[in-house]
Amino acid sequence: MENHQQIMTSSWQLNCPIQIPAETDCVTLAHGEGGRLSRKLIQERIISVLKNESLETAGDAARLPRVEGPLALTTDSFVVSPLFFPGGDIGSLAIYGTVNDLAVSGARPLWLTLSLIIEEGFPLLILDRVLQSLAEAALSTAVKIVAGDTKVVPRGTVDGLFINTAGVGELTEPVPPGPACLREGDELVVSGPIGQHGIAVLAAREQLQFDPLPHSDCGSLLKAVALLRGALGDRICCLRDATRGGVAAVLQEWAESSGLTLSIDERCVPVSSGVKGMSELLGLDPLHIANEGTMLIAVRQGAGPAAVSVLQTLSKTAEARVIGSVKARGVAAVTVKRTLGPEQPLHDPLGSPLPRIC
Amino acid sequence: MENHQQIMTSSWQLNCPIQIPAETDCVTLAHGEGGRLSRKLIQERIISVLKNESLETAGDAARLPRVEGPLALTTDSFVVSPLFFPGGDIGSLAIYGTVNDLAVSGARPLWLTLSLIIEEGFPLLILDRVLQSLAEAALSTAVKIVAGDTKVVPRGTVDGLFINTAGVGELTEPVPPGPACLREGDELVVSGPIGQHGIAVLAAREQLQFDPLPHSDCGSLLKAVALLRGALGDRICCLRDATRGGVAAVLQEWAESSGLTLSIDERCVPVSSGVKGMSELLGLDPLHIANEGTMLIAVRQGAGPAAVSVLQTLSKTAEARVIGSVKARGVAAVTVKRTLGPEQPLHDPLGSPLPRIC
Numbered sequence: 067m068e069n070h071q072q073i074m075t076s077s078w079q080l081n082c083p084i085q086i087p088a089e090t091d092c093v094t095l096a097h098g099e100g101g102r103l104s105r106k107l108i109q110e111r112i113i114s115v116l117k118n119e120s121l122e123t124a125g126d127a128a129r130l131p132r133v134e135g136p137l138a139l140t141t142d143s144f145v146v147s148p149l150f151f152p153g154g155d156i157g158s159l160a161i162y163g164t165v166n167d168l169a170v171s172g173a174r175p176l177w178l179t180l181s182l183i184i185e186e187g188f189p190l191l192i193l194d195r196v197l198q199s200l201a202e203a204a205l206s207t208a209v210k211i212v213a214g215d216t217k218v219v220p221r222g223t224v225d226g227l228f229i230n231t232a233g234v235g236e237l238t239e240p241v242p243p244g245p246a247c248l249r250e251g252d253e254l255v256v257s258g259p260i261g262q263h264g265i266a267v268l269a270a271r272e273q274l275q276f277d278p279l280p281h282s283d284c285g286s287l288l289k290a291v292a293l294l295r296g297a298l299g300d301r302i303c304c305l306r307d308a309t310r311g312g313v314a315a316v317l318q319e320w321a322e323s324s325g326l327t328l329s330i331d332e333r334c335v336p337v338s339s340g341v342k343g344m345s346e347l348l349g350l351d352p353l354h355i356a357n358e359g360t361m362l363i364a365v366r367q368g369a370g371p372a373a374v375s376v377l378q379t380l381s382k383t384a385e386a387r388v389i390g391s392v393k394a395r396g397v398a399a400v401t402v403k404r405t406l407g408p409e410q411p412l413h414d415p416l417g418s419p420l421p422r423i424c
Numbered sequence: 425m426e427n428h429q430q431i432m433t434s435s436w437q438l439n440c441p442i443q444i445p446a447e448t449d450c451v452t453l454a455h456g457e458g459g460r461l462s463r464k465l466i467q468e469r470i471i472s473v474l475k476n477e478s479l480e481t482a483g484d485a486a487r488l489p490r491v492e493g494p495l496a497l498t499t500d501s502f503v504v505s506p507l508f509f510p511g512g513d514i515g516s517l518a519i520y521g522t523v524n525d526l527a528v529s530g531a532r533p534l535w536l537t538l539s540l541i542i543e544e545g546f547p548l549l550i551l552d553r554v555l556q557s558l559a560e561a562a563l564s565t566a567v568k569i570v571a572g573d574t575k576v577v578p579r580g581t582v583d584g585l586f587i588n589t590a591g592v593g594e595l596t597e598p599v600p601p602g603p604a605c606l607r608e609g610d611e612l613v614v615s616g617p618i619g620q621h622g623i624a625v626l627a628a629r630e631q632l633q634f635d636p637l638p639h640s641d642c643g644s645l646l647k648a649v650a651l652l653r654g655a656l657g658d659r660i661c662c663l664r665d666a667t668r669g670g671v672a673a674v675l676q677e678w679a680e681s682s683g684l685t686l687s688i689d690e691r692c693v694p695v696s697s698g699v700k701g702m703s704e705l706l707g708l709d710p711l712h713i714a715n716e717g718t719m720l721i722a723v724r725q726g727a728g729p730a731a732v733s734v735l736q737t738l739s740k741t742a743e744a745r746v747i748g749s750v751k752a753r754g755v756a757a758v759t760v761k762r763t764l765g766p767e768q769p770l771h772d773p774l775g776s777p778l779p780r781i782c
Contacts, residue, residue, distance in 0.1 A: 100669025232590030311458025
């Protein structure tokens, strides 16, 4: 019943690690009809890879045990193009993105939902590869995918494959109070080099030749957050993974929430030479570029170096640094001391959209 | 900063209740960048309409209170085209669909996430209308949208607007044991006329002229499920809203789970004259057509009439009927006694895809 089809090359296929034969089995509209082919696709290609009890007995909703503490709930859709990029793919991204959102909110991730929107004619081989990557990321972060949905839409109505994950976690004490509780003197820490994800996706999409290509930081922040919370406890004010809009967007939001000025020193911000080079070439500011495994942390006055020491014990966050501090509200909400030149306002990105980086 | 743009007519715009001026403010890629315009869109057009505490203080995840009982978790993506159809739209559908999935699983719906994937150039007026409808449906079912995500993708990479909702509920005793616990003699009840949703969407998309146009059954099953569970308790074996694949797909799944044969009588199945007429014209079987507010219920032997009596006290389920029963496994997993002719196997739909009906 599966359709052998001629594959057309689309941008989402760039950087794909699998050779797709000219004729290969593809997803058909019938796979999305809710009938036998839908059940076959779900049983044989999705549940078999993600296997766990809840999925196997699933009716319209997963039935889950009671949770002791208060809950956290989050959702994210992933529309990245291409689907594969140096350092990750849409599958791992869909897991780590939602797991990280829970982790930085002070929650232990428990369960995820998985919703696929697939374009008619999408090669099953690529779907399998994405699901494999998704399953590995779920296993490595000990979250279970317990409920799902699969839609197939006609050719041309979605570009390849979009994924949504929603996540439920259990909040664990002490829950970081959040940016509204920031105080003058609090210190700002970044967990690693910034801009890796956005530049990696952009380079893959535009087929830019750089040697070495910057790799995405796509990965789990669970361990880093756990270590940090264990060591610093209530000296952590807030954490946030710096995805779309980059570090600048997080600083802007925190400044708005707190009514204070957040001030950073560009010279302290870790940026790899690859990201630095490509940013200069493309006229982008690394502070505006998306990350998918790098977070900003605000800690109480004096706790910055302790946070950095703890983070540096993990390879993923070995380059953590204190990058600035919180001040009384000045003229600008966020300021940056540039490597060359004086302190200046750091604005939100405008006019340089980088669509579909996550 | 919002773009006045020339609007092209797309199929998702059919049946739209708003006159869109030739030049109107549209969603731009910058709305999806994570910067100032993203925050403005989210604050002024989304949170202001859906307003509740969790959304207003949201960081990366909503922080929610502890839940006493075990949990239910579900997800659904909505890709319906056109976005508006007689009886509903993608906004109300995205709420009722997920609320119903929780209700038929034995859960009291508590919280929803909302994820929007919007095509660049999508008119803000239409987005507002969808969000309004979504907010009304959430209010009417007393669920709170507590977390969300908004992505904007370039023109041509998604068709208008796709929505994902995920839902968390609290399971309440006695939880219906599910189709694996079906027994010979159990009775099958349908809560109302079938095929309304699929035919309504199809008629709107193909601009079929029928008077009156069949209206979608898109709506909440919460009250009906609550009444039914209150009256029948553990005499309910399983419930399921008959969405994609229609009543036939639910029967097929239950037959597979139970290893028994599910047998229905076509003459007992409520079908409106509009759905009947259009199905005959289009060569479709109403048993295969999607519903979005109609469920199948399996109850213990003898409890069918009581279930019907309870359902008939509500206007939404006034046409509930006993349509069949569970038998020892015969040659076919599902059989139907046709109005004309003998009992015959009821197969899954094949070769008549009705894409994008939900």
